[in-house]
Amino acid sequence: MRGLIRKLKTLPIPTLREAVDFGRDTLLSIPRTPGNYLTAAILLLGGLVTILRFTIGIGGVTNLDDANPWGIWIAFDLLCGVALAAGGYTTSAACYLFGLKRYHGAVRPAILTAFLGYAFVVIALHFDVGQPWRLVYPIFLSQGTTSVLFEVGLCVFIYLCVLFTEWTPAAFEWLDGRFAWFDGFINWRKIRNFVVRLTIPLTILGVILSTMHQSSLGALFLTSPGKLHPLWYSSFLPVFFFVSSMFAGLSMVIFEGGLAHAGLHDKMDQAHLDSSHEVAFGFAKAASFIMAGYFCMRIFDLAMSNNWAYLATGYGILYLVELFGFVIFPCFLFAMGSREKKLWLVRFGAVMAILGIVLNRFIVCLIAFNWQLPSDERYFPSIMEVIVSVFIVTCIVTAYRLICHFLPILHEHPDYKDAH
Amino acid sequence: MHRRNFLKLLGITGGVAAASGTGIHKASAASAASVKRNPDAVGVLHDSTLCIGCRRCEEACAVVNNRPGPEKPYDNRAVLDTKRRPSVDSYTVVNKYPGQGARPVFRKTQCNHCQEPACASACFVKAFTKTPEGPVVYDPSLCVGCRYCMIACPFTIPSYDYDKVLNPLVHKCTLCAPRLAEGKQPGCVEVCPTGALLFGKREELLDIARKRIADAPGKYVKHIYGEKEVGGTNWLYLSPVPHEELGQPVLDATSVPELTSGALGSVPMIAGLWPVLLTGAWAITRRKEKVSEEERESAVSAALAKASAANAEELRKALEKAAKDKENALAKAEKDKEAAVAAALAEAKAACEAAADNAGGTDAAGQEQAADAANAGTKDGGES
Amino acid sequence: MEPTTFSSLQDFMLHSKTITYVLMGGGLVGLACFWYFLCGRDKDIKRF
Numbered sequence: 001m002r003g004l005i006r007k008l009k010t011l012p013i014p015t016l017r018e019a020v021d022f023g024r025d026t027l028l029s030i031p032r033t034p035g036n037y038l039t040a041a042i043l044l045l046g047g048l049v050t051i052l053r054f055t056i057g058i059g060g061v062t063n064l065d066d067a068n069p070w071g072i073w074i075a076f077d078l079l080c081g082v083a084l085a086a087g088g089y090t091t092s093a094a095c096y097l098f099g100l101k102r103y104h105g106a107v108r109p110a111i112l113t114a115f116l117g118y119a120f121v122v123i124a125l126h127f128d129v130g131q132p133w134r135l136v137y138p139i140f141l142s143q144g145t146t147s148v149l150f151e152v153g154l155c156v157f158i159y160l161c162v163l164f165t166e167w168t169p170a171a172f173e174w175l176d177g178r179f180a181w182f183d184g185f186i187n188w189r190k191i192r193n194f195v196v197r198l199t200i201p202l203t204i205l206g207v208i209l210s211t212m213h214q215s216s217l218g219a220l221f222l223t224s225p226g227k228l229h230p231l232w233y234s235s236f237l238p239v240f241f242f243v244s245s246m247f248a249g250l251s252m253v254i255f256e257g258g259l260a261h262a263g264l265h266d267k268m269d270q271a272h273l274d275s276s277h278e279v280a281f282g283f284a285k286a287a288s289f290i291m292a293g294y295f296c297m298r299i300f301d302l303a304m305s306n307n308w309a310y311l312a313t314g315y316g317i318l319y320l321v322e323l324f325g326f327v328i329f330p331c332f333l334f335a336m337g338s339r340e341k342k343l344w345l346v347r348f349g350a351v352m353a354i355l356g357i358v359l360n361r362f363i364v365c366l367i368a369f370n371w372q373l374p375s376d377e378r379y380f381p382s383i384m385e386v387i388v389s390v391f392i393v394t395c396i397v398t399a400y401r402l403i404c405h406f407l408p409i410l411h412e413h414p415d416y417k418d419a420h
Numbered sequence: 421m422h423r424r425n426f427l428k429l430l431g432i433t434g435g436v437a438a439a440s441g442t443g444i445h446k447a448s449a450a451s452a453a454s455v456k457r458n459p460d461a462v463g464v465l466h467d468s469t470l471c472i473g474c475r476r477c478e479e480a481c482a483v484v485n486n487r488p489g490p491e492k493p494y495d496n497r498a499v500l501d502t503k504r505r506p507s508v509d510s511y512t513v514v515n516k517y518p519g520q521g522a523r524p525v526f527r528k529t530q531c532n533h534c535q536e537p538a539c540a541s542a543c544f545v546k547a548f549t550k551t552p553e554g555p556v557v558y559d560p561s562l563c564v565g566c567r568y569c570m571i572a573c574p575f576t577i578p579s580y581d582y583d584k585v586l587n588p589l590v591h592k593c594t595l596c597a598p599r600l601a602e603g604k605q606p607g608c609v610e611v612c613p614t615g616a617l618l619f620g621k622r623e624e625l626l627d628i629a630r631k632r633i634a635d636a637p638g639k640y641v642k643h644i645y646g647e648k649e650v651g652g653t654n655w656l657y658l659s660p661v662p663h664e665e666l667g668q669p670v671l672d673a674t675s676v677p678e679l680t681s682g683a684l685g686s687v688p689m690i691a692g693l694w695p696v697l698l699t700g701a702w703a704i705t706r707r708k709e710k711v712s713e714e715e716r717e718s719a720v721s722a723a724l725a726k727a728s729a730a731n732a733e734e735l736r737k738a739l740e741k742a743a744k745d746k747e748n749a750l751a752k753a754e755k756d757k758e759a760a761v762a763a764a765l766a767e768a769k770a771a772c773e774a775a776a777d778n779a780g781g782t783d784a785a786g787q788e789q790a791a792d793a794a795n796a797g798t799k800d801g802g803e804s
Numbered sequence: 805m806e807p808t809t810f811s812s813l814q815d816f817m818l819h820s821k822t823i824t825y826v827l828m829g830g831g832l833v834g835l836a837c838f839w840y841f842l843c844g845r846d847k848d849i850k851r852f
Contacts, residue, residue, distance in 0.1 A: 059582030066505065066579045069567035097698055099705035130565020130580065130588035138544040142562050145821035146814060148680055149568050150544035151687055154825075200702060201836060208694040208832070212687050219683035223542055223572035223676045226669050238683045455816055456809040540814050552811040651813070677813045684821065691828045695835045 007185055035263075039398055046391025049384050053127055061384045068370060068379035075365035076389050077124035079217055080358050081117055082156070083241070086249030087256075088114025088163060089210040092203045094286075103282065105275040108170055108409045109260065110253050115163040116396045116403075118156060124392050148219045155213035162206050169195050173413040174406060192416075215242040221364055229368035231310050231319045234301045237364075243294045244357060250287040251330075251353035254280050258347045264404050269411035281338045284346040287353065288334035295327050315368060322363060326356025457535065458552040462600065463622040463654035464609060465629055466528055468666065469639060470616035473500055473514050473526035477608035477617065481512045481530075484596055484607035503667070506530060508579045508591040512608060517666050525659065527666040528608070528617070531556065531577045531593035536651035536675030539592075542572035547590075554622065554654050555595035563589055574650055574671055595654070622654050629658055651675030 014022065030036055053061045064071050091110035095103045126132035139157055144150045172192035175182065182188065218241030225233050234240070257276055260268070268276075302308065310316045330352035337345030366379060404410050475494045482489030490510040492499045500516040512530035519525035537556045540548040547562040548569065565588055570578045581588035596606035604610070609619040618625065629644045645663040646653035649671040657663065664670055810816040 054585060057581075057583045057585045057588070062582075064582060066507065066570065067576055069570040069580065093698075097702045097705065099709055130567070130584075131563065134545075134562075134564040137562060137564055142545045142547075143822065143825070144544040144546045144818075145825055146541045146677060146680075146684070146817045147544040147568070148683060149542065149566060151684070153544060204695060204698045204702070205832070207698055208691060211690050211694060215690075216683065216687065219680060220568070220571075222679050222683055223538055224574070225679065226574055226671060227571075227576075235682060238686065454809050455813050456811070458811055536813050541817070546818070550812050550814055675813060677817055681817065684817075688824050688828050692831060695832065695839075699839060 003185075007181075010181070012181065039394055042391055042394040043398070045387055046394070049387045049391070050127070052384065053388070058128070058130065061382065061388075063379060063382040063385065065379070067373060067377055070365060070369075071379055072362075072366070072381045072385050072389055073124055073128040075362050076358070077128075077392055078121055079361035079365055081121045081124065082214065082217060083245045083248040083357050083361060084252045084354065085114040085117030085121075086210060086214065086245040087253040088117075088166075088249070089203075089206045090246055090249040091253055092166070092199075093207050096200055096203045097207070100282070102275060102278050105272045106253055106257070106279045106283075109256065109404075110249075111163060111166050112170075112400060112403060112409055113252065113256060114249075115160070115167045116399050118160045118163060120392050120396050121156065122160065123395075124388075127388055148216050148222070151216045152213050152220070155209045155216070159206065159209040159213065162202050162209065165195060165198065166202055166206070168192075170407045170409055173408050173416050176413075176415065210245070211242055214245040215239065217241050218364075221369070224369070227370055227372075228364065229310075229315050229371040230305065230307050231302070231315055232364050232368045234305065236297065236301055240294070240297065240301075243290065243297065244360060247287040247290045247294070247353060248357040250283040250290075251350040251357075254283050254287075254346060254350040255354060258350070260404070260410060264401065264410055267404050267410045271412065272410055277343060280343060280346050281341060284334040284349060285338040288331050288338065288349075291327055291331035291334070291353070295323060295331065298323060298327075315371065318363065318367070322356065322359055326352060326359055330356060458554075459621070459623055461535075461552065461554040461622050461654060462595075462620065463533065463554055463625055463656060464595075464606065465618040465620075465625040465656045465658065467616050467618070467632070468525050468527050468657065468659045470614045471514070471526040471528065472614055472616075473497075473516055473524075474613065475514050476611045476613065477528055478510060478512055478514060480607040480611040481593070482510060484599065485511055485594065487511065487591075500526075506577060506579055506592065508581055511591060511593045515667060517661075519665075520661050525661055525666060527657070527659070527668075529575075529577075529667070530608075530655070531595070532575055532646060532653035532655040533593075533595050534650055534653045534675070536677050538572040538574060538650065538676035539569035539578060541675075541677040541680065542568045544568065551597070553597075553600065555597040555600070557594060557597055558590060558592065560587075560589045565590075572676055574669055574676070622656070625656055629656055632658060648673040651678070 049061065058064060062071055062073075087110040091103060091106050094100045095107050122135075125135060129135060135153075138144060138150050138153050169192045172188045172195070176188040176192070215238035218237035218239075221228050221233070221237055222235070257280060261276065311320065330349040333345050333349030333352060336342070337347075337349055370378060408416070478490060479494045481487070488509045490499070490504070490507075490513065500514070503515055504510075504513040506513055506529065512528055514526055514528045517525045517527065533550075533554060533556045535550070537548060537550050540546075540550055540556060544566065545562045545564055547559045548556055549559070550556050565580070567578075567580055567590075569590060570576065570580065577592050579591045581591070596604070599606060605619045609617040618628065620628075626644065626647060629647075633640045633642055633644075640658050640660060641662055643663065645657040645659065645668055646655055651673060657666075657668070659666055810819065
């Protein structure tokens with residue numbers, strides 16, 4: 001204890017002048033690329049709308065009303081955010097539970113994506129929920145255990161902790177030797193090695209938690225058979241959401257791998273570069289097969305409820321477009337791409353699959369929901385809602401870039417080569 | 421392996437889902453066995469044949485609940501030409517519907533205080549409670565503002581303070597629970613001039629409603645709205661025209677808690693089964709890796725052993741050959757030596773004889789000299 | 805022995821689900837411990 005206090009006394013606390021200089025130098029040293037200018041603009045605009053949200057309230061910033069209480073902050077930031085962060089559990093399960101060691105290089109980027117994804121889902125909820133300071137109530141104060149949303153909240157909270165823990169080895173490797181102040185005081189290597197030993201149990205827990213909350217997000221809509229169009233309302237909504245989260249995650253790993261190759265190439269080591277194509281083709285093959293099964297399940301569900309007649313309506317066309325354009329088509333792209341080893345087909349398939357997931361969540365939450373209301377009572381997002389959603393995605397991308405720049409995510413730390 | 425396990429997972433998930441589909445039946449079994457409603461639970465019966473759309477109930481409600489009330493004043497009849505819904509300022513509204521004859525039909529809308537409230541089921545902080553006395557009450561100190569109750573309510577009743585930042589809350593009819601506690605009637609019922617609103621025990625109201633239908637055939641549609649809808653509501657409706665024409669959603673008897681019980685039930689099953697399947701998958705993978713590692717090691721050492729056995733054989737052969745070569749060389753050297761010795765001896769002898777011939781009766785010194793030379797030659801031959 | 809009665813299915817589910825969640829947490833921890841116990845005699849994992 002006394003050692004800690006003594007150590008704390010030697011903390012190099014910067015003066016205000018030093019802090020300002022450091023901040024200014026850091027900002028000025030950021031490369032002036034068009035992408036970075038765009039990022040800055042979105043962050044600034046998002047910051048302004050954030051201030052508006054917390055001064056004039058949700059009503060002044062969104063188009064939500066009493067008949068449409070959930071808008072794109074739920075449909076996109078929560079539902080799509082969670083589905084697309086599923087790469088974390090799928091990649092780590094493939095590598096550590098099913099022994100597919102060739103995907104090892106994809107695990108850290110996938111875990112980072114998932115961690116940032118879930119963290120920003122929680123941040124997005126601070127915008128959407130009326131009293132965000134009470135978000136801890138359902139977990140710690142008053143547990144509404146009959147609610148599917150309680151299950152979602154509890155699982156997301158625990159899973160965020162699991163993802164954070166799975167991410168820390170990369171941070172510990174970076175901290176090891178970086179700041180002399182810690183020398184002799186904190187042994188980053190020992191802590192890192194301990195956390196790495198937890199990998200298997202954490203991975204198993206991650207798959208359990210993911211299965212539960214991915215399916216529960218679908219179960220949320222079971223309460224409203226009268227409000228959700230029959231082509232999408234099904235007792236199997238939880239299964240549909242869970243299975244689609246699997247190929248959503250795999251597609252995101254493929255997609256992000258492509259983006260990272262373009263934008264973060266210099267941060268990748270040879271091992272990562274060599275294995276990246278294998279990851280893309282392997283994941284495409286798996287995703288393709290899962291999508292085929294998912295398509296079958298959706299059709300079987302249609303048959304069981306005997307809702308064929310709805311296919312001849314406007315919503316029926318939307319249903320067919322969703323299933324054939326954004327499930328079967330990317331399934332086929334993945335299949336051909338992985339068979340013929342054509343990377344561009346696989347990447348195109350990933351984009352279509354991700355768009356399909358976004359479309360599906362938007363349909364269930366916004367388009368096919370309240371389908372019976374007259375059009376003047378339907379919801380359409382406001383500009384400021386869109387700004388907040390774009391802002392949150394930009395924050396995720398920026399955080400990802402920053403972390404990949406400094407931490408051994410896309411490359412192995414030289415002191416920890418082959419240490420896993 | 422990867423695909424097979426995913427298929428296995430899919431199969432199990434499907435099984436769990438199918439099993440959880442039966443969870444609905446389980447919930448009914450549970451409810452039949454251990455759910456006993458309070459027979460004294462109160463409710464309100466609304467009779468549309470008596471309602472004149474005077475909106476005094478709206479006014480009373482606003483006064484009792486300390487709300488501003490609707491935008492337009494209560495005597496403004498034009499307001500009835502638009503469809504309104506309850507809001508944060510006005511917990512109840514009366515709407516006008518065309519009906520089937522010359523006269524329009526009016527219906528008051530507000531929270532129906534369901535027997536199995538969707539809002540209570542959906543709320544993840546237990547902010548809504550179905551009191552045994554009848555009213556569904558809301559606790560503003562817990563509400564986080566997630567608005568899931570608004571999604572879940574089949575009647576889309578709850579309203580939200582979208583324009584408040586500091587303490588936005590959900591708003592709905594309270595069935596005047598505080599007034600009931602004092603033995604009074606709800607504000608709207610008390611003020612209704614025509615008796616369209618009747619307050620009492622739900623069971624008794626149902627009997628009264630059935631009697632009204634039986635006593636005046638043709639006057640009412642033979643259906644008490646709220647008797648069975650979503651598990652039954654405490655606010656009941658009688659109407660001269662089909663209830664859908666009065667804006668009532670068509671609902672079956674399945675309550676919202678029943679709709680989600682299957683999905684909620686599958687969660688613990690996953691928590692119990694997934695650790696087994698996933699640990700199993702990992703253990704099988706590890707075992708396979710270990711076995712293939714062992715096989716690889718034994719193959720390597722077998723190869724090594726084979727190689728070293730071959731080497732040993734070669735070495736032995738080489739050593740044998742070397743020994744034989746050495747023997748041959750030694751034998752040959754021996755032969756050479758003997759030949760050299762014999763040759764030297766013969767040379768010496770010849771030299772000796774030649775010397776003896778030259779000397780004639782040679783002196784002994786000459787003979788000795790010749791004998792020495794012969795010895796020396798022999799010695800030389802012997803040495804070589 | 806009369807079974808506990810609840811005034812609504814909501815009430816029943818609140819009671820049963822709360823117990824279930826607690827059991828789930830315990831179950832996950834228990835399964836993990838049990839797994840280590842099962843592997844206790846393995847050469848490389850000396851746990852017990």
